[in-house]
Amino acid sequence: MKVIAVLNQKGGSGKTTTAAALAGALREKHFVACLDLDPQACLGLLTTGVDNVDPSNVGQVLRTLAGQDFVIIDTPPALGPAVRVASELADGIVIPTRATLLDMRGLANLLQVIDTSKIIGLVVIAYRGHVRHHRRVLERLEGLGFPIVSRIPFTISVADAGLLGQSVTTYSAAKSRGAAAAYFELSEGIERWAKTG
Secondary structure: OEEEEEOOOOOOOOHHHHHHHHHHHHOOOOOEEEEEOOOOOOHHHHOOOEEEOOHHHHHHHHHHOOOOOEEEEEOOOOOOHHHHHHHHHOOEEEEEEEOOHHHHHHHHHHHOOOOHHHEEEEEEEEEOOOOHHHHHHHHHHHOOOOOEEEEEEOOHHHHHHHHOOOOHHHHOOOOOOHHHHHHHHHHHHHHHHHHHO
16 A cells, blocks of 8 residues: 655645545556545545545554555645644655745745655646746756656646536546646556555
8 A cells, every 4th residue: 555645835736636636547447545634625525535534543544544555645735733644654745736936935845844755746737838937937846856747737627627526537538638637647657656666
């Protein structure tokens, strides 16, 4: 079983969307459970098989999930106990972020409090390659030394999926393009990481 924490201090960075989409993509081949440590408990609105867990109980809950291939942990936008517990108990960390200067500042704070050796990579969400600011921030993100494991293009289907209570990977039938394809690409990267670890 591989435990993956989806972390970012900044709100609106795509944590819950990424956790749901990654779980949905991995479920096509694997047994996947999800833990939601965010008191807002939004992950269960986008995907199934979600346990809302108090940070103090995460270790105990993980022991009950030993038959799963992957456990995805969604965390709140803060640097409190939930982020600390998730990062300590995770085998790997995925950090979704937008390609904006404000998101980079939040990312810098997060990197000071987690074990950066566990970072699988960054997921750049709502990316628009034709926007100069996005390209410039992407260059800075690449300069941090962590892999960019996926660039999720901006598309309204992500918001539409959330409105309908679905993950983008189950909402979008067009898995060969767009955001759904990018999240499937992310899941393939996670599978490769899992085999090497």
